[in-house]
Amino acid sequence: MKKIGVLTSGGDAPGMNAAIRAVVRKAIYHNLEVYGIKHGYQGLMEGSIEKLELGSVGDIIQRGGTMLYSARSEEFKTEEGQRKGIEQLKKHGIEGLIVIGGDGTFRGAKKLTEQGYPCIGVPGTIDNDIPGTDFTIGFDTALNTIIDAIDKIRDTATSHERTYVIEVMGRDAGDLALWSGLADGAESIIIPEMDDEFDEVIERLKRGHERGKKHSIIVVAEGVTSGHKLSRRVEEATELETRVTVLGHTQRGGSPTASDRVLASRLGAYAVDLIMSGKAGIMVGIENNQLVNHDILEVLNREHKVDLEMYQLSKELSI
Ligand code: F6P
Secondary structure (H helix, E strand, O other), rough: OEEEEEOOOOOOOOHHHHHHHHHHHHHHHHEEEEEEEOOOHHHHOOEEEEEEHHHHHHHHHHHOOOOOOOOOOHHHHHOOOOOHHHHHHHHOOOEEEEEEEEOOOOOOHHHHHHHOEEEEOOOEOOOOOOOOOOOOOOOHHHHHHHHHHHHHHHHHHHHHHOOEEEEEEEOOHHHHHHHHHHEEEEEEEEOOOOOOHHHHHHHHHHHHHHHHOOOOEEEEEOOOOOOOHHHHHHHHHHHHOOOEEOOHHHOOOOOOOOOHHHHHHHHHHHHHHHOOOOOOOOEEEEEEEEEEEEEEHHHOOOOOOOOOOHHHHHHHHOO
C-alpha cells in the first residue's frame, strides 16, 4: 500500500484533529502518502481531496473541530453515492481509507468495504455510544465542558434556591448524562437506557426539600425528553421554582483534554498499522486501556450498553 486517505464525518468531536494528525504522521513515518478528504463522504463523492504533508497537521493537536470539516450525507447512503466515492478514491490512486466518526460513519465504511474497498473506522463522537470501545474520541472533553457548565449553574442555583434541569447531548445514549451527573453530584440523572423515572425524581426532590435542601440539579439526556418539557413537568409536580439550561453544541467544541488527545493519537496510529497490514472492514477501539479491533458489522449489530453499576452508584450517592 502506497497511498491512504483520511476523512472525518458526522458530528465533529474534540480530538478529531489529533486523530487526523496521528494518521498523517504515522503514515508518513512508514513512507505512505496521505490524502485528506474534506467534508466527509459528501466531499469524497465530489472529489474534495488533497495531499497532506507533515506540516499540514502541525499546530492542530490542541484544536477542537476538524481541519477536514465534516458533514452528514444522505446521498452516500445510496449505492450510487458509494460508487461515486470509490471512483474518486481510485482516480487519486488511494488504496485504503481511514474514517473518523460515529456509527453513521462506520456504516459508510462498512458499505465501502462490502464493495471491495478497504476501510478502517476510528471512533470519534462525543456520545460514547460505539460498542467495541470503552471510550470514543471527544467524550472526555464534552464531559468536562458539561461539568464546567454545571458547576457554574450550581452557583446560581444555590443563590436563588432553584431546581435546575440540564439537558445534555448523547443522541440515544445516556453516557454523557450519567458520567456528568455522577461527577457533578446531580440529584437525579435521567437516561434513555432506564425506564421513565419521573415519579422517583419528584419523590427525591420533595424528600430533599423537606430536609431543607433548597436547590437541586437534574441532568437529562436529550434522548429521553427535552429539558424544557421536563422542567415544566417538574415545576407542576413540585411547585419548586425550576429553570432549564440546554447545553447544546457547546458540548461539541473546545480544545480536547489530554485524555482525548492521547486516545486520538493511539487510535489514529493503530488504524494506520492495521490498514498497512491489509486489514479492512474493522474499527479500532480501546478496552481496558489496550488497543483492540473489531469487525465493523459485528459492532454495529451490538447494542450500546450504559454502565448500570455506575447508574446505581449515582442513586446511592444522591439519596
Ligand atoms: O452525535 C453527536 C451529536 O452531537 C449528538 O449528541 C446530537 O444528538 C447530534 O450530534 C446533533 O447533531 P447536529 O449537529 O447535526 O445537530
